[in-house]
Amino acid sequence: MADVLKTPEELRIGVFVCECGLNIAGTIDCTAVSEYAKTLDDVVCVVQNKYTCADPGQNEIKKAIAEYDLNRVVVASCTPKIHEPTFRECVADAGMNPYLFEMVNIREHVSWVHQNEKELATEKAKDLVRSGVARARFLEPQIEAEVPVTKAALVIGGGVTGIQAALDLADGGHQVYLVEKEASIGGIMAALDKTYPTMDCSI
Amino acid sequence: MAAKEFTFRCLKCGHEYQGMYDAKNVTERSCPKCRSNSIRRLPAGKAAKK
Amino acid sequence: MMDVGRHPRVELMTFSEVETVSGFVGNFHVTVRKKARYVDPTECTSCEECSKVCPVAVPDEYQQGFSSRKAIYIPFPQAVPSAFILDMDNCLGNNPIACGKCSDVCEKKCIDYDDQDELVNIEVGVIIAATGMDVYDPTEYDEYGYTRFDNVITSMEFERLICAGGPTGGNFMRPSDQERPKRIGFIQCVGSRSRDGRGNPYCSNICCMNTVKDTLLLCDHYPDTESSVFYMDIRAFGKGFEDMYMRSKEEGVKYIRGIPGEVVEDPKTGNLILTVENTTTGKLEQHELEMLVLSQGVIPRKDNDTIKKLLTLSSTSDGFIMESHPKLKPVDAPTKGIFIAGCVESPKDVKESVTQASAAAARASILLNAGKTKVEAITSQVNAELCNFCGICATVCPYNAILAPDRKAKKPPTIIQAACAGCGACAAECATDAITMRHFTDDQILAQIDAILSHKPHEHLITFACNWCSYAGGDNAGTSRLQYPTTSRLIRTMCSGRVDEKFVIRAFKMGAPMVLVSGCHFADCHYISAVHWTQKRMDRIWTKMEKLGIRPERLQLEWISAAEGQKFAKVMRDLEETVKQVTMEEIEHSMKVMAEEEIRMAEKKAKARPKPVAEVAV
Numbered sequence: 001m002a003d004v005l006k007t008p009e010e011l012r013i014g015v016f017v018c019e020c021g022l023n024i025a026g027t028i029d030c031t032a033v034s035e036y037a038k039t040l041d042d043v044v045c046v047v048q049n050k051y052t053c054a055d056p057g058q059n060e061i062k063k064a065i066a067e068y069d070l071n072r073v074v075v076a077s078c079t080p081k082i083h084e085p086t087f088r089e090c091v092a093d094a095g096m097n098p099y100l101f102e103m104v105n106i107r108e109h110v111s112w113v114h115q116n117e118k119e120l121a122t123e124k125a126k127d128l129v130r131s132g133v134a135r136a137r138f139l140e141p142q143i144e145a146e147v148p149v150t151k152a153a154l155v156i157g158g159g160v161t162g163i164q165a166a167l168d169l170a171d172g173g174h175q176v177y178l179v180e181k182e183a184s185i186g187g188i189m190a191a192l193d194k195t196y197p198t199m200d201c202s203i
Numbered sequence: 204m205a206a207k208e209f210t211f212r213c214l215k216c217g218h219e220y221q222g223m224y225d226a227k228n229v230t231e232r233s234c235p236k237c238r239s240n241s242i243r244r245l246p247a248g249k250a251a252k253k
Numbered sequence: 254m255m256d257v258g259r260h261p262r263v264e265l266m267t268f269s270e271v272e273t274v275s276g277f278v279g280n281f282h283v284t285v286r287k288k289a290r291y292v293d294p295t296e297c298t299s300c301e302e303c304s305k306v307c308p309v310a311v312p313d314e315y316q317q318g319f320s321s322r323k324a325i326y327i328p329f330p331q332a333v334p335s336a337f338i339l340d341m342d343n344c345l346g347n348n349p350i351a352c353g354k355c356s357d358v359c360e361k362k363c364i365d366y367d368d369q370d371e372l373v374n375i376e377v378g379v380i381i382a383a384t385g386m387d388v389y390d391p392t393e394y395d396e397y398g399y400t401r402f403d404n405v406i407t408s409m410e411f412e413r414l415i416c417a418g419g420p421t422g423g424n425f426m427r428p429s430d431q432e433r434p435k436r437i438g439f440i441q442c443v444g445s446r447s448r449d450g451r452g453n454p455y456c457s458n459i460c461c462m463n464t465v466k467d468t469l470l471l472c473d474h475y476p477d478t479e480s481s482v483f484y485m486d487i488r489a490f491g492k493g494f495e496d497m498y499m500r501s502k503e504e505g506v507k508y509i510r511g512i513p514g515e516v517v518e519d520p521k522t523g524n525l526i527l528t529v530e531n532t533t534t535g536k537l538e539q540h541e542l543e544m545l546v547l548s549q550g551v552i553p554r555k556d557n558d559t560i561k562k563l564l565t566l567s568s569t570s571d572g573f574i575m576e577s578h579p580k581l582k583p584v585d586a587p588t589k590g591i592f593i594a595g596c597v598e599s600p601k602d603v604k605e606s607v608t609q610a611s612a613a614a615a616r617a618s619i620l621l622n623a624g625k626t627k628v629e630a631i632t633s634q635v636n637a638e639l640c641n642f643c644g645i646c647a648t649v650c651p652y653n654a655i656l657a658p659d660r661k662a663k664k665p666p667t668i669i670q671a672a673c674a675g676c677g678a679c680a681a682e683c684a685t686d687a688i689t690m691r692h693f694t695d696d697q698i699l700a701q702i703d704a705i706l707s708h709k710p711h712e713h714l715i716t717f718a719c720n721w722c723s724y725a726g727g728d729n730a731g732t733s734r735l736q737y738p739t740t741s742r743l744i745r746t747m748c749s750g751r752v753d754e755k756f757v758i759r760a761f762k763m764g765a766p767m768v769l770v771s772g773c774h775f776a777d778c779h780y781i782s783a784v785h786w787t788q789k790r791m792d793r794i795w796t797k798m799e800k801l802g803i804r805p806e807r808l809q810l811e812w813i814s815a816a817e818g819q820k821f822a823k824v825m826r827d828l829e830e831t832v833k834q835v836t837m838e839e840i841e842h843s844m845k846v847m848a849e850e851e852i853r854m855a856e857k858k859a860k861a862r863p864k865p866v867a868e869v870a871v
Contacts, residue, residue: 079731081578082581108730113730123739127713138696140694142630143630148625149280149620153621156380156384161385161606162385163610164614168615170261172614174262174618177377178257178265179266187385191329191412193417193419194466195602197494199466229775231776239811240812241811
């Protein structure tokens with residue numbers, strides 16, 4: 001069944017291995033990982049970068065998409081929590097659907113936690129790249145739904161923070177609901193005499 | 204549906220203990236001995252058989 | 254405070270609590286309970302006539318109990334809204350026959366003993382949680398004698414005693430004899446940076462500077478005061494802070510490096526004798542003080558769990574709320590459209606709180622100004638041809654985003670795309686594989702399992718980690734450089750609720766010695782209750798494994814929060830040992846048995862699907 005659903009086009013996967021300076025390359029043999037990636041089915045181009053997230057690295061991705069007619073991009077670098085949006089935008093700039101991008105975490109989950117086991121860490125990185133490429137084969141283009149944003153904000157807590165946030169938003173032209181549990185706003189700060197460093201009144 | 208008593212077994216250290224289970228309100232399990240969350244609720248009548 | 258009270262675009266809802274939050278970014282539906290205050294704040298003129306006649310006196314919380322207030326009162330003179338409130342717990346009765354004095358004298362007739370709580374529904378696009386902090390109660394530090402000795406007070410109590418608006422009208426005096434104390438000591442880090450199980454291990458950030466401020470106030474108001482500060486480190490790193498610290502020293506405040514071991518009271522004078530090892534001189538010293546101020550730390554709000562549940566937030570190990578990223582997204586919550594600011598995130602002073610407030614407001618404005626936002630395309634979809642109308646999907650959905658199918662009308666379930674958050678519990682529970690999670694499909698995940706285990710399968714621990722907690726916990730282990738063995742191979746899903754039984758079966762079939770499923774603690778689950786289904790499914794799979802002659806111990810389950818890098822690394826270290834104990838015979842057996850089970854499951858699912866479409870079968 002799986003094969004039927006697979007996108008009919010020929011898979012052309014590009015793999016980008018990031019050294020992250022020495023953050024990754026200090027533990028993992030990135031060249032060995034790159035060489036290994038070349039041996040995987042459907043991988044038509046492998047690029048190794050010092051910093052894939054930096055402009056030169058992103059340009060390499062865009063260039064490779066054009067040059068090799070890539071339809072899947074796998075970046076082996078850090079956690080998707082930081083740069084997945086970056087790379088999704090990058091491949092979208094190059095005309096690819098952002099959901100055809102896959103990220104493999106070989107920094108937080110490999111190089112930084114296996115600093116004394118360089119060989120085993122390199123093997124793990126290879127396995128994860130293989131896993132990422134396998135997943136990439138089944139990625140499908142997606143369209144993100146757009147939802148309207150109600151032009152009002154809820155601020156919970158009427159201490160100095162909530163008051164400031166509510167004022168900023170309201171001054172910016174937005175409707176704000178400021179909800180405070182106690183009978184008056186002011187919070188802890190209202191119970192202080194003077195506040196540092198200006199030594200002025202708190203209220 | 205009320206909670207019923209079951210035997211729970213820690214799949215890490217083997218510790219067994221009694222506890223309540225309510226299918227409508229599942230709660231987090233943690234081994235009182237080793238803190239593992241691999242806690243299996245044994246099917247009724249299976250307690251402590253090795 | 255006044256500005257916000259009269260701003261035309263701010264609707265102030267005081268004495269109110271958020272009761273429910275549903276919806277998603279841009280479209281949150283919120284219910285707020287406006288608690289009965291028994292005095293109409295729009296009519297009340299704060300004339301005080303009511304409280305003058307009120308016969309009830311109770312300790313005034315605002316004045317830290319140093320003075321009393323009536324049962325009908327204004328929290329403090331500058332309160333916003335400037336209105337009285339009736340404390341029904343202490344009022345002589347909801348029964349005006351019992352008293353009713355306040356109502357009699359109220360000219361505006363704005364007191365209503367029958368006032369009721371009111372539920373208000375509001376629609377908002379963004380939410381900022383600025384719920385603040387609580388202060389540490391130093392009673393458990395028994396050696397300091399707080400609550401035993403009258404003249405040992407906390408820093409919050411000090412604020413009221415020195416304040417012109419305080420119970421003493423700004424005439425600084427000590428509680429035991431209403432005399433002005435001339436020798437005052439301050440003990441720092443009370444409940445902070447503690448390693449002995451009392452208080453908290455973290456630094457509360459504000460107490461050093463607060464004490465420096467207090468000493469300067471004393472120097473300013475009463476130049477003949479001798480202040481001594483007992484500390485372990487003075488942390489004065491903010492802009493202008495070092496200057497203040499130096500000024501305090503120049504004014505003659507003594508800074509003594511050492512935390513006192515004992516405080517005793519001289520019963521005759523009410524003075525306090527404090528014993529401390531001065532770690533600069535290495536000598537044991539005794540100080541006689543007329544008053545002692547305990548510089549109490551900052552703690553997470555006691556009701557933080559409520560806000561965590563309402564907004565699906567999680568907390569770090571210290572109990573403060575976790576941000577999306579410590580450096581890059583310090584005021585974003587992991588859930589889109591929700592922001593955090595101020596002491597709810599960590600202890601901080603006024604300036605930092607205001608900075609974060611403005612940051613959160615700016616981040617929120619991005620969404621509000623755009624007026625629209627994109628939702629990640631990771632929602633579920635139904636293949637109507639495969640559905641057998643069982644309706645389990647609608648049951649498991651934590652968001653009520655699935656309209657149940659209708660068996661009679663042969664109408665498959667409808668998924669409300671805007672309400673679906675993408676946890677995948679429905680896909681994992683679906684009896685006929687009719688539900689597909691976009692971007693986390695069965696094919697994609699099975700391909701990862703196959704790929705990982707195509708090479709030395711018996712050495713690898715297949716680990717499923719949820720995006721929000723356990724995967725992030727792994728990231729946390731990484732950023733903290735916590736070392737652990739290389740055994741694990743991690744597969745990310747949005748929620749542990751996505752981990753289908755067939756993923757586990759496939760992993761064992763492919764020769765995995767062990768499988769670990771990991772997700773958020775129940776309180777932290779980013780999909781309300783999807784994690785409950787993980788737990789139930791695990792029970793089911795364990796039972797199945799046992800029936801098939803596979804040790805259930807080979808499938809492990811751990812809840813690891815985004816902040817629990819330590820736990821992540823420990824689990825990995827522990828499981829390394831357990832993986833080694835799995836024998837080759839066991840692995841071969843489970844490969845064979847699970848291969849058969851996989852076929853059996855596929856047949857069962859095929860059977861469960863609706864008949865008419867014969868060509869689907871092969």
